[in-house]
Amino acid sequence: MRVMTFGESHGKAIGVVLDGVRPGLPIDIDVIQRELDRRRPGQSSITTSRQEADRVEILSGVFDGKTTGTPVCMLIWNRDQRPEAYDKIKSLFRPGHAGFTYLAKYGVSDYRGGGRSSGRETASRVAAGAVAKSILKEEGIQILAYTREVAGIGIRRFEESAIEENPLRCPDPDAAKAMEAAVMQAKESGDSVGGIVEIVVRNAPAGLGEPVFDKLEADLAKALMSIGAVRGFELGNGFAAARLRGSENNDPMYRDEVSGRIRTRTNNAGGIAGGISNGEEIVLKIAVKPASSIRKEQETVSLDGEAAKISVEGRHDPCICPRVVPVAESMVALTILDHLTRQHILDRQKPLRTLRDTIDLIDRNILLLLAERQGIVESIGATKRLKGKKIADPKRERQILKKQLPLARDLGVRESDATALFKTIFAMARRAQRRGDSK
Numbered sequence: 001m002r003v004m005t006f007g008e009s010h011g012k013a014i015g016v017v018l019d020g021v022r023p024g025l026p027i028d029i030d031v032i033q034r035e036l037d038r039r040r041p042g043q044s045s046i047t048t049s050r051q052e053a054d055r056v057e058i059l060s061g062v063f064d065g066k067t068t069g070t071p072v073c074m075l076i077w078n079r080d081q082r083p084e085a086y087d088k089i090k091s092l093f094r095p096g097h098a099g100f101t102y103l104a105k106y107g108v109s110d111y112r113g114g115g116r117s118s119g120r121e122t123a124s125r126v127a128a129g130a131v132a133k134s135i136l137k138e139e140g141i142q143i144l145a146y147t148r149e150v151a152g153i154g155i156r157r158f159e160e161s162a163i164e165e166n167p168l169r170c171p172d173p174d175a176a177k178a179m180e181a182a183v184m185q186a187k188e189s190g191d192s193v194g195g196i197v198e199i200v201v202r203n204a205p206a207g208l209g210e211p212v213f214d215k216l217e218a219d220l221a222k223a224l225m226s227i228g229a230v231r232g233f234e235l236g237n238g239f240a241a242a243r244l245r246g247s248e249n250n251d252p253m254y255r256d257e258v259s260g261r262i263r264t265r266t267n268n269a270g271g272i273a274g275g276i277s278n279g280e281e282i283v284l285k286i287a288v289k290p291a292s293s294i295r296k297e298q299e300t301v302s303l304d305g306e307a308a309k310i311s312v313e314g315r316h317d318p319c320i321c322p323r324v325v326p327v328a329e330s331m332v333a334l335t336i337l338d339h340l341t342r343q344h345i346l347d348r349q350k351p352l353r354t355l356r357d358t359i360d361l362i363d364r365n366i367l368l369l370l371a372e373r374q375g376i377v378e379s380i381g382a383t384k385r386l387k388g389k390k391i392a393d394p395k396r397e398r399q400i401l402k403k404q405l406p407l408a409r410d411l412g413v414r415e416s417d418a419t420a421l422f423k424t425i426f427a428m429a430r431r432a433q434r435r436g437d438s439k
C-alpha cells in the first residue's frame with residue numbers, strides 16, 4: 001500500500017492518494033468523516049480556534065460504495081485559510097518551525113502557517129488511516145491511542161470509555177482535569193505544553209514485521225516520527241529497559257491452555273521480538289513537544305539574518321497531544337496494514353506442514369467455541385422450560401442468519417456455505433436444549 005498526501009496549510013485544499021487498496025472493500029464515508037472530526041481544529045478551548053469542517057470528498061477509486069482496486073483519492077478543502085495573518089511575520093523565522101530548514105533545502109518556503117510542514121497535512125493521513133482501520137477491523141485488529149501525560153501530569157488509572165469524553169483524550173478523567181488546567185494556564189501566559197501519547201494495537205497476529213531493515217518497530221517508529229512535533233518513540237518499556245536486569249526485563253513465556261497460543265506473562269517487549277509481532281498487545285509511546293507557535297516573545301532572525309524578536313499571534317494549539325491521537329492511530333494502522341498484507345503473501349508460501357498446523361489450531365478453536373455455545377444454549381433451554389416456552393424457535397434462527405450473513409459475505413464466505421453451517425449449529429442447539437428435558 002502506498003500513501004501520498006498533498007497540499008499546504010493555507011493553500012486551496014489538502015488530500016491523499018491511497019494506492020494498493022484491494023478491490024471490493026466497503027467504504028463508508030461517514031466512518032472516514034468521524035475520524036477526521038476527531039482531528040479537526042476548533043474542537044475545544046485547548047485546540048486551535050481555526051474553523052475547518054474538514055469535510056472529505058472521495059474523488060476516485062470507489063464505485064457503488066466499494067473500492068475498485070484503483071487509487072483512492074480523497075480531498076479536503078481548506079475553508080478557513082487566512083494567509084494574511086502571516087504577513088506581519090513573513091520576513092522572520094519562527095523558532096521551532098520549519099521555515100529555515102525548508103528554505104535551506106528548497107530555496108523557497110511557504111510562510112503561510114508552515115505550508116507543507118503544518119499539522120494540517122495530517123488530516124490527509126487520518127482519511128487514509130480510516131480506510132486502513134476499517135480493513136484491520138475486519139481482521140479483528142483494533143488500534144487505540146490516548147494522551148498519557150501532559151505538562152508532566154500523568155495518568156493514574158485507565159478508563160477506556162473516558163478517552164473521547166474529555167478534550168485531552170485522556171483515559172483518567174481526574175488527570176484530564178488537571179491537564180486541562182495546565183494547558184489553559186500555559187495558553188493564558190502565551191505559552192504551550194507538551195506530553196506523551198500512547199498507542200496500543202490489539203489482536204495483531206504473531207508474525208508481522210520484515211527483518212532486518214523493515215522490522216515492525218522500525219517501520220512504526222518511522223511512521224510515528226514523521227508526524228510534526230513528535231520528538232521521541234518508545235516500544236514497550238522502552239528507555240526503562242536500560243535500567244533493568246535481564247531477569248526483570250524478560251517476559252516469561254507459557255502456553256495458553258484455552259487458545260493453545262504461546263504467550264508472555266508480562267509485556268515489557270511491547271508485543272514485538274526480533275522485529276516481528278509476537279501476538280501480545282503492541283504498546284508504543286511518543287513524546288510530543290510543546291507547540292512552537294507561542295505569543296511569548298522569543299529571539300529569532302529575519303530572512304536577511306538580522307537579529308529580531310518574534311511573538312506568534314493567531315490560532316494555535318497550546319497542546320498538540322489530543323489532536324495527535326487520531327493521527328498516531330492512523331499512522332500505526334497504515335503500518336500494520338502494510339505488514340499484514342506482506343504477511344498474507346508470505347503465508348501463501350509457507351510449507352504445507354506449517355499451514356496444516358495453523359488449520360489444526362483454528363479447528364481446535366472452532367470446537368472450543370462450539371462447546372462454549374452449547375453450554376449457553378443449554379442454559380437457554382432450561383430457562384425456556386421454566387417459562388413453558390417451545391424449544392424450536394425458527395424466528396430467532398432467521399434473526400441470527402439475517403445478522404450474520406452480511407458478515408459472511410464481507411469476509412468472502414459463500415452465503416450457501418454459511419447458511420449450511422448455521423443450520424447444523426441450530427440442529428445441535430435444539431438437541432442440546434431438548435437434552436435437558438429428560439434430565
Ligand SMILES: Cc1cc2nc3c(=O)[nH]c(=O)nc-3n(C[C@H](O)[C@H](O)[C@H](O)COP(=O)(O)O)c2cc1C
Pocket residue numbers: 048096097098114117118119120122227228229230289291292293294315316317318320323324327
Ligand atoms: C495535528 C497537529 C497540529 C499541530 N498544530 C500546531 C500548532 O497549532 N502550532 C504549532 O506551532 N505547531 C503545531 N503542530 C506542529 C508543527 O506542525 C511542527 O512542530 C512543525 O511543523 C515543525 O516540525 P517538527 O516539530 O516536526 O520539527 C501541529 C502538529 C500536528 C500533528
